Amino acid sequence: MFDRIVDHLAGLGAHIAVVTDDLQLTYAELAARVASCATELGGKRRLILLETRNDVDTLVSYLGALAGNHVVLPVPADSDYGSVLDVYDPDTVVRAGVTEFRHRPLHELHPDLALLLSTSGSTGSPKLVRLSRENLDANAEAIASYLDVRRDDRAATTLPMSYCYGLSVVHTHLLRGAGLILTEGSVVDDAFWTSVRRHGATTFAGVPHTFELLDRIGFDEMDLPDLRYLTQAGGRLAPERVQRFAELGSARGWQLFVMYGATEATARMAYLPPELARDHPASIGIPIPGGAFTLEAKDGMPDDVGELVYTGPNVMMGYAHTSGDLALGRVVDQLRTGDIARLRNGLYEVVGRSSRFVKLYGLRIDLQRVEARLQADGVDVICTDGDGLLLVAAANAEDRDVARLAEVASGLPRAAIRVIDVDAAPRLPSGKPDYPAVRELAADRAGAGSDSLDLRDLFADVLQLDPASIDPGQSFVDLGGNSLSYVTMSVRLERALGHLPAGWQSLPLRELQSTSRPRRWWGATLETSVALRATAIVLVAGSHAGLWVLWGGAHILLGVAGYNFGRFCLTPLPRGQRIRHLRNTIAWIAIPAIVWIAFALVVTNDYTAANLLLADKFLGPEDSMTAGRLWFVEVVVWVLAALALVCWLPIADRWERRRPFAFALAFLALGMALRYDAFGFGLGNEAWFTVLAFWFFAIGWAAAKSSTVWQRLAVTVVLAIGIVGYFGQPGRETLVFVALTLLIWLPAIRCPSALTVAAGLVAEASLFIYLTHYQVYPLFGEHQLVGVAAAIVVGILVTQLVMMLRKLIRVRGPRLLRSQAAPAPR
Structure with missing residues (x-):
């Protein structure tokens, strides 16, 4: 169907495809709208972000995008999908049937790729599932087959179209020429049931929470003469509830299909035949047509229990983490579900989840089992772990001692259990439990009133x-x-x-x-960048004071600056926030430097007015040795300012997000061209101390963005080529090469805690040590060691003073503004 959507729809002619409370479309009419939408989107393949509602505009836009061979990324309307927008930079955004062409198609899209979905219906994470047309066709055909979807069926859309389960309802019914009742209503709304009866709904889909709501609204007493079957997926439904609904369906003339699936399998992997639901309510059933399961043995598990592994034509192509991944083909051929299962009487039964087993207080806890035990006691709960504790978000607990119930269910001591009272258990838009929200609630409550660690x-x-x-x-x-x-x-x-x-x-x-x-005193972790920063500034101060001759520290600092630029300025945050971070970073360096230079201009003859602009290398004087002392600060500030302008450009921002290492490598190539004077500037050794030393910064930047051995090896090779002959001093070149190689390959080192603290203090103060040491060590004459030690101490003290002043401004500044804004007493 998905290779010829318009033809398929048109071939179903006058049969009713879609109904709403105020609209009805035949398949022929739907086909015409879909064809028109595909034409509007154009012939060149696009990545289309689609805001979804359960309405005709969304359905037509979705089908039109697929008909035009575009790649669709559905997200719920009115949700926060900013990180997805920033990371993937879609060419087109469709909202409420209105198409916004953001820029010309830029993405490299694999020919098989058709659909991108967030797992579990979440929208905040840029991790997406890549699905092909083959995936969609195979899963739709399999589901339609075992459900026996017929042309006279009509499905009410109880789930969002951004969720794989909701989309599967759309796919299967359109495949078989059945009808869709598009509604945004909830099963708790009277209007929903009015629509169901009026339009003759034969089925609707639900997640476990849907069935909880059905119990509350008296579903077992409803008169629904057209209802043929219900489907359930999106999480485990309690066996007693499965049994009860199966019995209810048998008495009322409809069937219950309990299903098992995942977004990574397009939707479905297994179903429980309705006739077996009453006797085997804990089972997920059998694989869907075309699929198969195997059980992979796990350490510590019984012989007949293992991780459930699925194979079939509906298994995803793979995940996408960045827009660059959209060019990838299939990288997986089986799906490791993470569920622990066993095979009994030809039926598969999930007995736990590997990610839902945690070790607390030395005990292996099955969170799913604990959750089920508490729910069996009538408490609406979601259980997860956090801060080394069992976290229980409990609603409608009334007078029950939830902590005591959890203690019995888990075997944990009371001290290991934290109960969080909530009005309603947190859930995702799909209806699934929202475990991160439970952890966030626990952290909020802990911060508000407990003695536990709050950062x-x-x-x-x-x-x-x-x-x-x-x-x-x-x-x-x-x-x-x-x-x-x-x-x-x-x-x-x-x-x-x-x-x-x-x-x-x-x-x-x-x-x-x-x-x-x-x-432990011996087990502290010291990041290599911090260690290098501390070592380099000590080398700089000591060499300038004549205590030793070990030049190259400033160039090491330049590499570390580039490394930190890659880590802290080029993050997944939106472009505006990136630029603000860059602006703040520049201010943190430039403002203290200018203040100190202004002070030194008054009390010494070390600097000139050009230094106040951090532009001595541009404005001169060329013959002033003291004025050139601040070359490192000038290089860092002007490089960051230039890169801020580059990153402000939308096209550069998009390129960096899609290919972060290649983007850094392009600037490293520019730095190497400057290093070898490919542009004919003829600066010679002057390039050591100007912005043409940018290639050291670019080495650090590329190191920060390298994520594979080959990428790190490539950066190391460029460093080795560039450093040879750069200074004309083999010892200096070796020192810089070894230091930056450590930065590329060794992220952290283990050392005594005392050394970590000392290195941290010195590294933290490196900027102020660099700025002040020129004026401090000369005060001690021939006592170079004392002069260098004093310079380091002064830099640390100035750093602490600046931090205290900033804190004072943060605390008292708003109070002062409020007091000035307050009306004078009368």
Whole structure:
């Protein structure tokens, strides 16, 4: 059907395809609208983001996009899909039937790719499932076959079209020439049931929560003469409820199909034949036509139990994490479901989920089992883990002791259980449990009134934010952290948690809080970038003071600056936030530098007016040795300013998001061209101390964006080629090469905690040590060691003073503004 949608629809002629409360379309009329939409979208293949509602405009836009051989990315209307929009940069956005062509088609799209879906109906994550036309056809045919969908069937759309289950209802009924009753109504609305009766609905689909609602509204007493069957998927329905609805259907003349599936399988993998539901209510049944299951043995599991692995033509092409992945073909041929199952009497039964088994207090806990036990006691709960505890979000608990019930169900001590009272258990738009929301609620409640670890105050202090404004779901990067605040945060976080988790800067606060562990003096983690920053600034100060001759520290710092630029400025955040982060980073460097230069101009003869603009290398004087001391600060500021302009361009922003390593590599190529004077500037050794040393910055940037061994190897090779002969001093070249190679290949080192703290203090103060040491060490004459030590101490003290001033401004500034704005007493 999906290869010839318009022809398929047109061939069904005058039969009714779609009905709403105020509209009716035949298949021929629907075909005409779909063809018109496909024409409007144009012949060149596009990536189309489609805001979905259960209405005719959405249906026509969806089918029209597929008919035009475009790739569709459905998202719920009125949802927050900003991260998906930023990461994938769709060529076209369709809202309420209105098409917005954002730019000409830029994406490389695999010929088989047809549909992109978020897993479990979520919309906030840029991780998408890639589905082909073959996937859609195979799954629709299989489902229509075992459900026996007929031309006189009519399905009420109880689920969103952005969700694979909701789309599968659309696909199967259009495939067989059946009708769709498009409605946004809920099963708790009287208007929904009026529409069901008026239009003769023969079926509708539900997730477990739908069936809970049916129980509450007296569904078993409803008169629905046209109803032929119900379908259930989207999570496990309690066996007693399966049994009860199966018996109800048998008495009322309709059937219950319990189904099992995943977005990664386009929709369905298994179904339970209705005649077996009453006697085998805990089973997911048998594979759909064309599919097959195997059980893969797992350590610690009985012989007849294993992970359920599915194969079939409906298995996805693979995941997409960035727009570059849209060019990929099929990368998987089987689906590891993550569910633990067994085969009994020819039927598969899921007994747990690998990701739902957690180890708490030394016990292996089946969260699904605990949840089911509590629900059997009449409590509406969602169970998950967080902060090393069992988290139980409980609604309608009334006078029940939920903690005691959870204690019995899990075998955990009371101290390991945290009950969160909620008005309603958090759920995704698909109706599935929203486990991250439960963890977020637990973090919020903990921050509001418990003694457990709360990192919001720590993050607020370092980033100069109001603690109340920090969302536990945000990360250091999301909150505006940059390369300067990173060192402070990493040191203080290591102290708070007892270790430094890998990639902590991108982890939400609530996840960081759950990683706390006892601190050991010998087991601290020190990031290589921090270690290099501390070492390099000590080398710079010591070499300038004449304590030793180990040049190259500033060029190491330049590489570290590029590395941090790649990590903290080029993040998945929207373009506007990226530019704000860049602007703040530039200000953090430039403003202190200008203030110190202004002070030094008054008390010394070290600088000239050109230094106030951080432009000595542009404006001169060329013969001033002291005025050229700040070349490193000038290079970093002007490079960041130039890159901010580049990243502000939408086309550059899109390219960087699609190909982050290639984008960095392009700028590294530019840096190498400048290094070898390919443009004929003829600067010679002057390039050592100007923005033409940019290639060191670009090396660090490319290192930050390299994610494979081959990419890191490529960056290392470029570094090796570029460094040879650059200074004409083999020792200096070796020092810089070794340091930046460590940055490329070794993300962190283990060392005593005391050394981590010391290195963190020095690295944190590296900017102010660099700015002030020229004026400090000369005060100690021939006592170079004392002079260098004093310069480092002064830099650390100035850093702490600046942080205190910033904190004071953050705390007292708003109060002062409020007091000035308040009316004078009369």
